Amino acid sequence: MSHARHITLPKGFLAAGVACGIKPSGKKDLAVIAAEADCSVAFVTTSNQITGAPIQYVRRTWPGGCGKARGIVINAGVSNVCTGAAGLRDATTMAKLAARNLGAAGGKFLVASTGVIGRPLPMAKIRRGIAAACRALSARHDADALEAIMTTDTRPKSAVVMTTLDRKRVTVAGMVKGAGMIAPSLATMIGVITTDAAVPPATLHRAIKACVHDTFNAVTVDSDQSTSDIVAVFASGRAGNAPLRAGSRAYAKFTAALHEVCAELARAVAADGEGATRLIEVVVTGAKTPRDAEAAAKSVANSPLVKTAVHGADPNWGRIAMALGKSTAKISAETLTIHIAGQKVFTRGKGCPFNEKSLSRRLREPTVTIHCSLGAGKAAFTALTCDLSKDYITINADYTT
C-alpha cells in the first residue's frame, strides 16, 4: 500500500482531504471526492436495522440505490448515528454544502460518516472543512482523501485495475477504510470506487451488487456489523466506451475489473482488522449449497477460538471442527477434511499426524489459509478475517470514554 494515486486515476475525478478539527489528534478528518460533472452512482449499504443519518440520507435521496450524483463527502471522528432528526438535518447540510461549494447547480452529493456513535457532528468545523476541501480538490490529492477517512486503520487501503472496453482504456480504482470492521463505534467500512467507464446507473448498481457478495460481504473482523457501512461506485463515462448494457460481454469485463478492485480492498480490510497480525482465508469447498458454504466459512471466520489459535500459531484443528459443527451448514465429521496452511490435519472423523512445530511456523506467516472440504456437495465460499489479539481488546475496551 502506498500513497500512489488511485481514485483520481480514472478520468474525470478530483479528491481532497483536510483536517477540520473533528479528530482530537488534529489528523485529517474530512474528505471530498467529486466528479468533474454529474455522473452515474450506485451504492450498497449496511443491513443493520439501526442505521446512521448518512445512510438514511443516501437511501432517501436515491431510493433505488443508484442514480446521478456529483460526488461524496466523508468525515471521520463522529459517525452521526443515533442522533435523531438533528442528525439527519446535519447529513443533509453536509451534502448541500459540498454541492454549493462546488457551484454545482443540482449536483447531488452522497454523505458518509465514521466514528463514535451518538454524538452530534461539530457542524461549524465541518462547514469550514467542506469549504477547504472543495477549494483543494485536485486529481493529485487522493492520498489526502484516503488519509482523512481512516480511524483505527493502520494503513491506507486502495486498489487500481485497468481493462479495455470498446478498445478504450478503462480504469477502476477504489479506496476503503475498515479496521474495526464490522465494528460500529468505529463505524465502519466506507468504500469509494471510481471508474471512467460509461455505465448507466442501474447497470452500475447491478454490477456492484454482483461484486460485494464474495468480497466485502465475505470479510469479518469481529462479527459485529456496522450501522454505517457503505460502498459507493461512481462512473464518469470519460473513457469514451459505449454505455454498458447489463449482460453484454463488455459488462462482464467491466464487472470483472470492479470485482478485482472490491476483492483487493476487502482483503486489505481483513488484513488490517483491529489488532490483526495476519490475514486468515477460510476456504470452504464441497458444501451442499452456496448458503451452507457461506455459513460454514463465516462460522469459522467468526470463531474467537479459531482466531486466538491462529494468533498463537497453534494448529488447533479441533476448534475449526467445532466452528463448522455449530454452523447452520450440514456437516459430517466422516466426510470432512481440514487443511491448515496446506497441511492436512483432519480427515474422515480423525486428526492426521503432522509436525506441529513446522506447521506452527507456517501459522506465523502474514496469510494463513484454512481449507475445509465438507464432502457434501459442490458449493464453495471463501471468508476473510484476521487473528484475534490483545490489541483488539486494548483498542476496544476504552473507545468513547
Add this chain to the structure above:
Amino acid sequence: MSHARHITLPKGFLAAGVACGIKPSGKKDLAVIAAEADCSVAFVTTSNQITGAPIQYVRRTWPGGCGKARGIVINAGVSNVCTGAAGLRDATTMAKLAARNLGAAGGKFLVASTGVIGRPLPMAKIRRGIAAACRALSARHDADALEAIMTTDTRPKSAVVMTTLDRKRVTVAGMVKGAGMIAPSLATMIGVITTDAAVPPATLHRAIKACVHDTFNAVTVDSDQSTSDIVAVFASGRAGNAPLRAGSRAYAKFTAALHEVCAELARAVAADGEGATRLIEVVVTGAKTPRDAEAAAKSVANSPLVKTAVHGADPNWGRIAMALGKSTAKISAETLTIHIAGQKVFTRGKGCPFNEKSLSRRLREPTVTIHCSLGAGKAAFTALTCDLSKDYITINADYTT
C-alpha cells in the same frame, strides 16, 4: 463458592475425584459420581453437529435421553472428540470399568470427557484412575469430584436447593465445569445434578429440558459451542416421595427447585468465563416474540465490542444498539430504550445525557446489567455472559502446543 458438600447431599449418592496423570499439572482429573443403586437419569447434550465419543456413547445407550443408570464417570485433560472408532471404544470401556469396579451387575454409567480435542485418551492411566476413584467413593468426597472436572475454571461451581414433596424433604444439588464455555478445546460444560426425589426417567427428562432453555442455554462466554456439553440429572428416589407425575403440583415444585439449581450454576459459569472480570446480564424485554427476545439478548451477549466495552467500563451504548440492530429480532431505534446498570442511556432513537464517570464506576462492579426494552411486544429473555479481556486471548492463543 466453597468446598461444602453438594452433589452427595441428596440421599443415595457417593462421589470421588482422583489424580490419574492426564493433567500434566498432576491435579485431580478423574471423577466418579455414583448412586448407591440404579436410579433415574435424564440428560441434554450439545447441539453441535461434531460430537465427542462420550456424547455419542450416551446418546446410543439411552436413545431417548433418559432411563436407568448407576452414575457417571468424567475425566478432564483430554476430551475424546474426533478420535474415531477407537475413541468410541474408549468411552465404552470407561463406562464398563466404572460399572465393574463397583460390582454393579447391569448398572450402567454415563461418560463425559473434557479437554483437548483429537488426542486419544491415555487408557492405562484412566483404568487405574477409575479403580482408585471407585475405591474412594464416599458421600464426603464430592469436592474432590468437582475439582477433578475443572480445566480453566478458576473456582468450583456448585448449588444446592431444598424443597418438600409429599412432606418429605427433597434436595436438588449440582456441580458444573465451564470457563471456556462454549469453548470446545476445553470441551466444555459438564453439569451433574443429583436429587433424592423419586422421579421416573421420562418425567425427569421433561423437567431438565424445561430448565435448560433460560439457564444453561442462556449462557455464552464466546459464542463458540462445545462438542462435548452435557448436563445430566440423577434421581435416587431415596427421599420417599410418591414418584412424580409430569404436570402435577409436586412436579411443578420439583422443577422449580431444579430450575433454581440450573440457574445458579449457569450464572456461575458465565461469571467464571475465561478471562472474565465481571458477569454481564443482558435483559431484553418488549420483544415481539420469545424467539426475538432470545436472538436480541444473545446478539448483545455475543458481541465482542459490547464485551470489550464492559471490560473497559465504557458506557458505549452505540455498540449495544448495533448488536441489537444486527440480530434477527425486529428492532426499531424509535421504540428502543437502553439502560446500563440502571441508568437510561438511549431512548427513542437518541442517546440520553448521563454522567459518564459515575456510570463507568458502576460498570466496574462484579455484575453489570444491560436492559434493552424493544417496545415491540411482550416477550423477554435474559442472556448471561462475561466481559472480554486480554486474559481470554492469553488462555486461548496457545492451548494445544
